[in-house]
Each structure stands twice: as C-alpha cells, then as structure tokens.
Amino acid sequence: MIEYHSLREASPEQTIAWMEVLAENLRPSDLDEIAATSDMDPLLSLTTSVMLSDMAWVITSNDIPVAVFGCAPAGPAGSGLVWMMGTPLMDERRTAISIARSTVPYLRQMHQRYACLWNHIDARNEKSMKWLRWSGFRLLEAVPDYGREGRLFFIFARYDPDV
Template sequence: MIEYLDLREVDGGTLLGLLSHLAENLRPSDIDEIQATTGTGPMQALVESVAVSERAWIIRVDGEPVCVFGAAPTEFPGAGSVWMMGTSRMDERPVALSICRNFRPYLAELHKLWPILFNFIDARNQKSMDWLLWGGFQIIEALPNHGPEGRLFFTFSRYEPPCVHPSSPA
C-alpha cells in the first residue's frame, strides 16, 4: 500500500527517523547529485530540503519510506524550487507505477503556490530525468561547471498557469 505523508502533520522525532531511513538508503545517483550540488551528506541535504520547503511529503510503501519530495520558495516571484530524492525501491516497477498513478495531485498542489516549478539536475542522474520527463517537466538549459564538483547540470521546469475563469478580467 502506498501512502503520502504530509510533513506538516509529522512530529519532529518521527520525521528524523523517516529521513534517517531515506538517507541510509538513497539511490547512488541521488547521493552523487547531492555531493555534486552541495558537498554535504544525504542526511544534511534531506533535513535542509525539508526545512526550507513550503510543502513536502514522504511516500511510504507498506510502511517503508521510499521517497521524499517538496518545493521551496525562491527569490523569483511565482517560482518554486521543486526537489525529490528516493531509495531504489521507487524504481521497482509496481512501486513506480503506483507513484505515477497518485503523484499528479501533489504537483497540482505545488502549482497552487507557484505556477513555475524548477530546479537543477545532475546530467548523470538519468533515472531522475526520466521521472521529471514523465511528470511533465522540460529540460531547458545546460549548466556546465555547476556546484563544487564543477559537473554538468541541466535546469528543468514545469509551468502550469493559474486557471482564469473566461468571464474574469484578464
């Protein structure tokens, strides 16, 4: 069974336990990306990502945390910085299909806060790029020499404008 835990409703001790499990089991590609982006370890990256996020969720499968994602405000009006990190379980076909079937409402929730969702992805992180493309994100720009390791990264984004009623003034 898959469940999405809204991290606004999780107490601090439980949250640290969930993040610790994720940090100890992150996909190697996510660990490499964290290192290339920040130079920090997985636990610090997870805690900081959750702390700065306006909204964040952990996906559990049969009680086991397999993924954490969210989005944080940026200095750009209308744009949020979206992120996701997970264990290799999120790439298992039945788990991936279940996440795919249930994920779109959470993107819609983030788009209520920010019409533009964006961030940067390590060019080596093909599995995450596949997830992004599935989720309707576009790869929009190459960033050579990004982060402390000077790696090739790409900017990705997804735009969903707010709905405007046809009779509303523009």
Template structure:
C-alpha cells in the same frame, strides 16, 4: 501499498526516523548529485530541504520510506524550487506505478503556490530525468560547469499558467 504523508502532519521523532532511513538508503544517483552540488551528507541535505520547503511529503511503500519531495520559495516571485530524493525501492515497477497514479495531484498542489517549478539535475542522473519527463517537466538549459564539482547539469522546469499563487486568490 503506497501512502503519501504530508510532513506538516508528521511528528518530529517520526520524521527524523524517516529521514534517517532515507539518508542511509538513497539511490546512488541521488548521493552523487548531492556530492556534485553541495557536498553535504545525505541526512543534512534532507533536513535542510525539509526545513526550507513550504510543502513536502514522504512516500511510504508498505510503511517503508521510499521517497521524499517538496518545494521551497525562491527569490523569483511565482517560482518554486522543487526537489525529490529516494531509495532504489521507488524505481521498483509496482512502487513506481503506484507513485505515478497519484503524483500529478501533488504537482497540482505545488502549482497552487507557484505557477513555475524548477531546479537543476545532474546529467548523470538518468533515472531522475525519466521521472521528470513523466511528470511533465522539461529540460530548458545545459549548465556545463555547475556545482562544487563543476559537472554538467540541466535546468528543468514545469509551468502551469492556469494556477495562480494562493496569495492572489480571494
């Protein structure tokens, strides 16, 4: 059974336990991407991502953390930096299908804050690119020497012009 937990509702000790489990079990492609971009240990990258995010969730499969995602403000008004990291379990067929059934509602919630969601992805990270395509994201630009390792990355985006930021709603 899949369950999404809003990190605003998770106590600090439980959150650290979830982050520790994720950090120790990240998909190799996510570890490689972290190394290519920032070079920080997985736990540090997860903690920093959570702290920076206005909204973030952990996905549990049978109460085991399998994925974490969220989005943070950027210097561009109306644009949020979306991110996701997970364990190999998120790619198991039954788990992936369960996540897919619910995931668009969470993207819609992020679009309530930012009409444009974007980030950068390592060209080697084929599994994550398939997740992005399924989620309605588009690759818009190649960055041939990106990050601390100077690898090929792509900019990806998802735009929903129907969603206005909450700050502009009455």
C-alpha cells in the same frame, strides 16, 4: 501499498526517523547529485530540504520510507524549487509506476502556490529525468560546470499559467 505523509502533519520525531532511514538508503544517483552540489552529508541534505520547503511529503511503501519530495520558494516571485530524493525501492517497477501516477495531484497542489516549478538535475540522473518528462517538466538549459564538482546539470521546469 504506497502512502503519502505530509511532513507538516508528522511529528518531528517521525520526520527525523524517516529522514534517517532515507539518508542511510539513498539511491546512488541521489548520493551522486548531493556530492556534486554540496559538501553536506545525506541526512543534512534531506533535513535541510525539508526545513526550507513549505510543502513536503514522505512516500512509504508498506510503511517503509522510499522517497521524500517537496517544494520551497526560490527564484522570481511565483517560482518554487521542486525536489525529490529516494531509495532504490522507488525504482522497482510497481512502486515507480504508482509513484509516477500518484504524484500528479501533489504537483497540482504545488502549482496552486507557484506558477513555475523548477530546479537543477544532474545529467547522470536518467531515471529522475524520465520521471520529470513524464510529469510534464521540460529540460530547458544545460549548465556545464555546475556545483562543487563542476558537473553537467540541466535546468528543468514545469509551468502552470493559471496560478
């Protein structure tokens, strides 16, 4: 069973425990993206993302953390940097469908604060790009030579003018 847990309501101990499990089991595509953009180890990358975010959730499946996602203020006023990282369990068909369907209300919640949700994505991360398109994000611009590895990334965004 898929459940969402607000990291603003979880104890610091629980949050760290979830981040440790996720960091030890991240999808290769998420590990590649972290390595391409920074020299942080996975646990530091996850923890930093959570700490900078004003909204963040852990997704569990049968009490096992499979993903973490959130949003942090970034860019022009009214813009939020949206992000998600997870384990290979989030790519299993039933789990992937459940996550895809159930993240829409969380995107709406983010849009209550930010008219524009955006970020960069590694061009190699095909599964995440599929979810982005399904969720109403658009790939806007190619950014060659991005990050410390100089990889091809795309800027993606989703806009809600009613904010």
